[in-house]
Amino acid sequence: MKIKINGEELRTDRRVLSELLEELNIQPGRVAVEVNLKIIRKADYDTHPIMEGDNIEIVNFVGGG
Amino acid sequence: MLKDNFIIRGIEFKSRFWIGTGKYKDFEETARVIEASGADVVTVAVRRVNIIDRNSPNLLDFIDPGKYKILPNTAGCYNVEDAVRYSRLAREAGVSDMIKLEVIGDEKTLFPDTIGLLKATEILAKEGFIVFPYTNDDPIMAKRLEDAGAAAVMPLGAPIGSGLGIRNPYNLKIILESAKVPVIVDAGVGIASDAAVAMELGCDAVLINTAVAGAKEPVLMAEAIKYAVWAGRLAYKAGRIPKKLYATASSPIEGML
Numbered sequence: 001m002k003i004k005i006n007g008e009e010l011r012t013d014r015r016v017l018s019e020l021l022e023e024l025n026i027q028p029g030r031v032a033v034e035v036n037l038k039i040i041r042k043a044d045y046d047t048h049p050i051m052e053g054d055n056i057e058i059v060n061f062v063g064g065g
Numbered sequence: 066m067l068k069d070n071f072i073i074r075g076i077e078f079k080s081r082f083w084i085g086t087g088k089y090k091d092f093e094e095t096a097r098v099i100e101a102s103g104a105d106v107v108t109v110a111v112r113r114v115n116i117i118d119r120n121s122p123n124l125l126d127f128i129d130p131g132k133y134k135i136l137p138n139t140a141g142c143y144n145v146e147d148a149v150r151y152s153r154l155a156r157e158a159g160v161s162d163m164i165k166l167e168v169i170g171d172e173k174t175l176f177p178d179t180i181g182l183l184k185a186t187e188i189l190a191k192e193g194f195i196v197f198p199y200t201n202d203d204p205i206m207a208k209r210l211e212d213a214g215a216a217a218v219m220p221l222g223a224p225i226g227s228g229l230g231i232r233n234p235y236n237l238k239i240i241l242e243s244a245k246v247p248v249i250v251d252a253g254v255g256i257a258s259d260a261a262v263a264m265e266l267g268c269d270a271v272l273i274n275t276a277v278a279g280a281k282e283p284v285l286m287a288e289a290i291k292y293a294v295w296a297g298r299l300a301y302k303a304g305r306i307p308k309k310l311y312a313t314a315s316s317p318i319e320g321m322l
Contacts, residue, residue, distance in 0.1 A: 006113040025119045032111075032157035039157050057113065059154050061124055063095060064110025064140050065085030065225070065252075065274030 001052040018045040021058075031060045069298060071269055073247055074195050074216050076134070076163075079105045081264065082294040083136070083249065085274025089283065092127040098277055099128060102287035106134045108165055108272065110141070111155045130160055136197070138165040139185075143178070148185045152194060164189060165219065165251070165272075166198045175225040175252075179206045183213055190214025199251050202236040204243055211246050218244060219251035219272065222263060226275040228255025231262045241267045257286070257293035264297025265305070 003010055005024075014020040017040060021028050033040045034057040040048050070077050083106040089095040099107055107128055115121050128135070137155035142148040145168060152164045168185050170178030182198050183206070189196050195216045200206050202220045210218050220240055223229035230253060231237065241248050247269035254260050254273045263271045273290060280286035 006116050008116060024116055026114060026116075029159060030123060030125055031114055032154040032159075034154065039153055041157070042159065057154075058116070059111050059158065060114045061109040061135065061137060061155075061158065061160070062112045063086040063089060063092075063124055064138050065087045065108055065272075 001050070003050060003052070003054045003056060005056045006058060012050065014050055016046060016050060017048040020050055020056075021045065024058075026058060031058050033058050071247065076195070078134070078270070080291075080294075081270040081298055082260070082291055083108065083270055083272040084277065084287070085272065086124065086128070087274050088278035092122055092124060094283060095124070096127040098283050098287045099133065101284045101291070102277070103291045104133070106136050106270075106272075108136045108138050108274070111137055111139070111151050111158070134163070135160040136163050136165050138199075139167045141169070142167060143169050145181045145185045145188070148181070149188055152185075152189050153192075156194065161195075162193060163195045163197065163216075166196050177201055177221075179203070182206075183209055186210050186213040186215050197249065202233045202240065204236060204239040207240045207244050207248070211244055215246060217247040217249055217269070219249045222250050222253025222259065223255075225252040226279075227253060228276060228279075229253055230255050230259040231266075234262065234266055237263070237266050237268065254290075257289040260290050261293040261297035261300070264294055265300045267301050270294075 014023055028045055036055050070079055080103050082102055082104050084102045084104040085108045086095050139148040139151040142151055148168045166185055168178045168181035170176050177200050186196050186198050197217050197219050198210050198215050199219045207218045222231040249270040250263040250268050251272040254276045260271050277283050277286045
């Protein structure tokens with residue numbers, strides 16, 4: 001299915017958020033994830049379904065003042 | 066003065082020099098600077114993960130969140146909605162409930178939009194955030210932010226990255242007299258003596274990024290500012306003499322020939 005992550009269109013067959021993060025090689029502990037403007041709690045990563053057309057934002061901390 | 070801790074909302078802060086992590090050459094330099102600064106609060110920004118280059122290093126590999134207090138900011142947010150969104154994301158990223166709240170009003174000056182700032186402070190304080198709003202050197206706004214639930218106020222010394230120093234020490238003095246929450250100067254420091262001025266006025270801490278990151282030798286400047294913050298704090302506690310127009314002799318008249 002086609003989804004959008006951080007503005008980039010991607011194809012994935014992963015069914016839940018935790019699998020998607022694993023595919024992207026992203027450690028869940030250090031990020032926050034928003035799906036269609038709704039923040040997903042870390043406890044729900046294993047169950048949150050990935051749906052066709054999802055708009056996903058994954059953020060982490062970078063240098064800043 | 067080895068121990069001069071202060072507490073905000075039950076969190077003990079060991080250093081009065083808070084440091085930003087933006088604009089360093091690389092993460093190794095960032096880590097060396099933080100070490101030299103003696104800071105225990107380091108600010109970070111919230112940005113998209115690089116999903117193209119997944120092996121790019123992560124800032125938190127270089128700053129141990131067990132050792133330092135990570136203070137996320139909402140830099141780059143120009144309205145209440147974005148500032149609240151970034152704050153919630155920062156909290157979910159799992160470091161702490163602290164947020165250095167910025168609602169910027171203008172790209173050229175990066176001055177805060179204090180109307181938006183006040184609204185965002187209200188919203189986030191109600192959600193249990195420990196809010197540190199970056200504000201103008203305006204004593205009335207500082208009171209309003211305090212009333213809205215800010216855990217401390219962070220008035221600017223001068224525009225972000227300008228290095229102009231403490232432009233209005235008199236306003237800071239009034240903020241310090243009227244605020245019940247801690248006052249942490251954020252932005253404007255250009256060199257060590259500026260930090261000393263802020264601390265001599267009685268500010269609880271200073272947050273500095275560009276003055277260190279932009280110095281020719283950032284590690285050395287971090288160390289210089291560490292001493293300046295100590296010096297300023299000690300001088301504040303010691304209490305300055307009143308300023309007078311005319312001289313007062315230091316040596317006795319008695320015993321002269």
